[in-house]
Amino acid sequence: MLDKILQKLIRTATGRTRFIMAVTGLSVALLLILMAVQLQTNYNELLNSKSNQDSIANFLVVNKQLNDQNLGATALTESEVAELRKQPFTESVGLLSPSRFKASIQSNSEMFPFYTDIAFESVPDEFIDVTSKDWKWDEQQNMVPVIVPNMFLDFYNFQFSFSQNLPQLTQQVVKMIVFRINIYTSTGIQTFNGRVVGFSDRISSLLVPQGFMDWANRKFSGENQAKPSRVIIRTNDPGNPELVSYLRSKGLTTDADKTRFSRYRQVVDMVVSISWITGVIMLVFAMLIFTLFIQLTISSCRREIELLITLGASPGQLYKFLMRRFFPINIVIIGITLVLISILQYLLHHYLISRNIHIGKYISWQTAVAGMLLLGLIWVVNRVTIKKYISVS
Amino acid sequence: MDIELDHIIPVPLKDKILARQSDIWNRRVTWKQGSYIKIKAPSGTGKTTFIHILYKLRTDFEGNVKFDGALLEKTDGDALATLRQQQLSVILQDLRLFPNLTARENIELKRVLQIPFYESDKIDAMAAALGVQHVLNQQAGLCSYGEQQRIAIIRALIQPFQWLIMDEPFSHLDNHNATKAAALIEEECKKRNAGLLITDLEDDQHFAYSHQFNL
Incomplete structure (x- = not known):
C-alpha cells in the first residue's frame, strides 16, 4: 500500500522518453560488453579445445x-x-x-x-x-x-x-x-x-x-x-609477439611464413577489443544517463520527498522504494541481453559447424558471470546515487 | 516520553526574545508525558518556529531539546523517522498534505508508514466524526482549507504517538467543528496515554490544560 501511494507521488514527476533513452543506452552497452565477453570465450575455446586445436595450433x-x-x-x-x-x-x-x-x-x-x-x-x-x-x-x-x-x-x-x-x-x-x-x-x-x-x-x-x-x-x-x-x-599462437622476440633473443629462427596466423589473430583481437572498448565507453555513458535519470527523478520530486521525510518516512523506506522502482528494469535488461546472446551463440554455432569450426552451443559461464557482475555494478551505482540524492533532498 | 527544553533561543529571533519575558524561550522547562500543554503566542513571537524546532524541521537555535534525555539534534536519519512514526505526531499550521493524493491516500500514507496502529476503516470512522467523509476520495488539493485541516488532524491521529504537537489546529474551523475535532483529539490522546501541546493566538477551552504558557 505504501508503495502504491509512493508510486503515485513519484511517478508523476518523471518523463517517459528519458526513461526509455536511459534503458536503451544501457541495453546496448550491456549487449556490447557481454558480446565481447562471449566472443573472447569463443575465441579462447577455438584456440584451446581439442577438436579445433589441430586446425589452429x-x-x-x-x-x-x-x-x-x-x-x-x-x-x-x-x-x-x-x-x-x-x-x-x-x-x-x-x-x-x-x-x-x-x-x-x-x-x-x-x-x-x-x-x-x-x-x-x-x-x-x-x-x-x-x-x-x-x-x-x-x-x-x-x-x-x-x-x-x-x-x-x-x-x-x-x-x-x-x-x-x-x-x-x-x-x-x-x-x-x-x-x-x-x-x-x-x-x-x-x-x-x-x-x-x-x-x-x-x-x-x-x-x-x-x-x-x-x-x-x-x-x-x-x-x-x-x-x-x-x-x-x-x-597455439605462432603469431605471439613474445614467441618471435624470444626466438630472436636466443638466436633461433623458424619458418617466418608460419606467423601469417598472427594476422587473423590480430583481426579477431581487434574486433574483440573494439567491442570491449565500445561497450565500456557506452556503459559509462549509459550509467551516467541512468544516474542522471535517477537524479532527475529524485530532484523533480524533491518537494514530495521532503514532505515524506517530514511526515516521518525514513530514508531507508525511501531508499527501498526507489531501489524497487529503478533496479528491477536492470534485471530485465540483463536477462534479455543474455537471452539475445544465447540465441546469437546458438545460430553462430550452427553456422560455424558447417565450416568445421566448433564453438559451444550455449553462452559461456563467463558471460553469465559477467552479466551478474554488471548487474552488481549497476546495483552499486543505483544504491550510491539514490542514497546520495535522498540525503541531499 | 518526557520533553525537556534547555534554554532554547532561535538564532534569527535572538535579540527580540532577549528583550522581553517568555515562559519558554531561554528557560528550562520539562513536560511529563500525558501533560496537556497550551502555549499562547501572539503573532511574531515565534510560535511556528517553536513547533518546527520541536519537530526538528529547523535547527537554527541555541540550547537543547531533549526527548527522554536524548538530544534531538543528535537524532536524525532513520532514528528521526522512528521518532516521527512512533512518538511524535504533528499538525502543522500549513497542513502539508500532498495535493495530488486523495484525502484518504494522504491519511493512508501516514497509517502504513509504520506498522499500522489502526485498521484502515478507522479512517472512515474518524472522517465521519469530523464530517469530512464525503471528501475522502477527492484530491486533497481540491478540498477547502477547513476540510484540509480536518484531514491533517485525522492524519496525525492515525499513527501511534506519545506526544501530539499542534500549531493552530483549528484556525480554519468554526466553533462547532473545532469542538468535534478537539473531542476526537482528546479521545485519541487518552487512548495512547499521550500528551498534547497546542499553540494558539488566544486563550481557549478546547482541552483541560495542565499547564499554560506564554511564549
Missing part, C-alpha cells in the same frame, strides 16, 4: 640461426630445449633426430632409374600431420615407411621432371613405388626397402619412424646420443 621447426660463429656447433643443448619448453607459448617440444649415418636411395626398377644420397630425420609421431596405417616400423621389418615433404614432389613435378624429361608423378603413384634404401656402414652396405606413405606440409625433411631412426643411429653410427640441431614446437 601451429608447429614451428626451430633451429639456431647459422652464422660465422656457430658453424658446426648448431646443436641445441638440453638446457636450451628445457628453457624453450618452459615458455608460455610452448605447448610441447619434439626433438628432430637427424640420421648420423650415410645413406642413399635408389630405384629398384631399370625402367625408371634414380639414385641420390640422402639424409633422414625423425620426429615423435604426435608432431606429424600424416596419418597412415603403414607409419610403423620394427626390427623384423625390411620395409621402411617414409614421409616426404610435399615441397619435394612439387619440385620434382614442376621443375625437375621437365629438365630431365621424366614423367610427372601423382601422390598416389609415388606411394606405390618401392625403392631401395642403402645405409653405408663400416662393414658394408645394408639395404632396406622404402616406400612413401604420406606427404607432409609441416616438416621439410624426409621423415622415417622414430623407432627406425633410434635403432639405425645406434647400430650404424656409433654415436649414442645424437644431439638435436632442430626442434619442433607446438604452439
